[in-house]
Amino acid sequence: TELxxxxxxxxxxxxLSLPHKYLIGADGLGSGKxxxxxxxxCQKILPSLEKIITDKILSCFIVCLGGGTGEGCIRGFLQKSVDxxxxxxxxxxxxxxxxxxLEKREKALLLLDEIEKLADGIFVVDxxxxxxxxxxxxxxxxxxxxMGFVGSFINMIVKHSLICFDFNDVRSFLRYYSDTKFIDYFTLSGNINYLDAELSDLQKYLPTKYHTLDDISNLIVAIHYNRETNDDIVRKFLDRIVSDGIMKKQTKDTQIKWTMIHDPDMEKNIFRIDIFTKCN
Ligand SMILES: Nc1nc2c(ncn2[C@@H]2O[C@H](COP(=O)(O)OP(=O)(O)OP(=O)(O)O)[C@@H](O)[C@H]2O)c(=O)[nH]1
Ligand SMILES: [Mg+2]
Incomplete structure (x- = not known):
């Protein structure tokens, strides 16, 4: 990956102490809103963008709407990656x-509406x-x-997964069985008992402002754990949380994919569940 x-x-x-920085515009004085x-x-920097993303399978654009630079450049960047x-x-x-x-917000929402068609998946922090x-x-x-969303989503693709889960699973999550491009995400971590109790009420974590559990078309469950974890505990976790817990709660039309990822920095016997959803 490259940032x-x-x-x-x-x-x-x-x-910013980052290796790959690109200054847009000649004077470096900002956009003046x-x-x-x-x-x-932005047009002049597009050849540099093209060089960066041309051999990549995924490009993730992060932009704070509300100002001149981000709003002025995002459409050109996305269009280039479509092209x-x-x-x-x-x-x-x-x-x-x-x-x-309020005007700033309205403008941002309008722009989001216009660029929606250029992206495959969209995560919004309102x-x-x-x-x-x-x-x-x-x-x-x-x-x-x-950072939580981007880290977790990208890790799903670049980290080795223990179950047959790959780039195309992510792609089909984004493309099929759903009318919207908007992704919801939440994460929970703890031991089996904690997760068992919390996940008995999945609805609590899903932003009901946008949808309910009934109209979820599509779900990815990414489980992060340390593979040094005792085998019995892993087995119990899979039986109780995955088979009985999350899987049972989906409606019959929901497409569900899941994956398990080893994370050496995690404590043994602790699991982190990242859930990505899209709705109908
Ligand atoms: N998370 C986060 N959001 C920020 C931060 N600073 C600004 N924002 C948000 O980002 C939006 C855009 O920032 P601006 O600086 O106005 O816009 P810009 O894209 O940098 O363009 P300019 O107008 O050229 O400065 C703001 O309206 C804020 O909502 C920050 O440090 N962290
Ligand atoms: Mg700024």
Whole structure:
């Protein structure tokens, strides 16, 4: 995997200790909150983007909507990846908080609507839905959510999985049996007893604002654990949580895929369950 960052503000970019940084625009002074300036400057960086993504099977674009640079560039970036036929184009966006201005939010939602068709899967972090009392708490929580989702989704593809689960499973999760491109995600970790109790009420974790358990078309369950975990415990986990727990709760039309991933940094006998869903 490779992480690249694009921006128009030289000072902000200098603060990032990352190897692959691309400055958009000649002066490095930012967009001046001007989306159309960013849009035209963005055209000049597209050859660099093409070089980065051209041999990749998946491209994930992360953008905070609400300002000039991100909003001005995201359409051009996605269009380029459509043009060069990237197999999976994932889009992660944050939506500005109402307190930043209702007009800003409206503009961001409108843009999201317009670029939806260019992506294969979309994960949204809506700042209005985060229970935080200060802006810096909000940004930290949003950062955590973005990193959690992206880390978990990409790991599913790049890490060796113990069950026959591969890139095409992810692709079919994104493409089929669903009318929407929007992905929901939640994660839980703990020992068997904790997970057993929590998962008895799956509904509690699914954002009911968007859907209920009945209209879920598609579900991926990624289980992370340390393979040093006692075999009996793994067996008990699979019987109780996977066979009886999660699987039994799906409706008959739900497509479910699951995978198990070894994580040497995890404590023994602890499991982490990441659940990705899409709805009808
Ligand atoms: N998670 C997170 N979100 C941020 C942070 N800073 C800003 N945001 C959000 O990102 C949105 C866009 O940031 P801006 O700086 O306005 O936009 P930009 O894309 O950098 O473009 P410019 O207008 O050129 O600065 C804001 O409206 C905030 O909602 C941060 O540090 N963390
Ligand atoms: Mg900015």
């Amino acid at each position: 690249s960052v694009f921006g128009m503000n030289r000072k902000e970019m200098e603060e 001007n989306r159309s300036l960013a849009e035209s400057e 060069i036929q990237i197999k999976v184009k994932l889009l992660v966006v944050t939506l500005p908080h109402s307190s930043e201005g 700042y209005d839905g985060l229970p935080c009392s200060t802006i810096s708490d909000l940004y930290n929580e949003a950062d955590r959510k973005v």
